[in-house]
Amino acid sequence: MATWVNERCHKCRHSFTGGHTPIREVVGPPFLICPKCSSINNRESSCTEWLLMPPGRRAKHYATAALNVLVLSVSVGLLISIAWAYLGTGTLDFGTDDDAGLRFLLCWILGLPLSIWRVVHVHRRLVRASAERLRDEQYRSALVRLGYMRAA
DSSP states (O other), rough: OOOOOOOOTTTTTOOOSSSOEEESSSSSOSSETTTTOOOEOTTTOOOOGGGGHHHHHHHHHHHHHHHHHHHHHHHHHHHHHHHHHHHHSSSSTTTTTTTTTHHHHHHHHHHHHHHHHHHHHHHHHHHHHHHHHHOOHHHHHHHTTSSSOOOO
């Protein structure tokens, strides 16, 4: 689920996001360097690298992903069943449609794999990008220097 934020530099108030934008990532760099004043901005409370994330936070991430799958699959199922009802009858009168519940259930079951695929795809992309960043020696040394990671 998205949270609308305007991430700003704590020193010069420069906006990193260019205004309020939906931030979904919980996997990413735990700090941002301001392009305007070069100060280091901590965002570890909302975003950190996957390998540095504690188990409780990972569990919360998986629970949020499961909720996203549920909401997305219900939404997709509802949209498909509404379109199916309209195309089949030419009207959206669910009071006279005896098969509306069955149609929604079928569409929800069809929408479930699509929503699971989407959530898994986004998660894999974030974890891959995190692993790629952690392969960079300069980035790892910055994490150690700033106290986000212990020296190996």
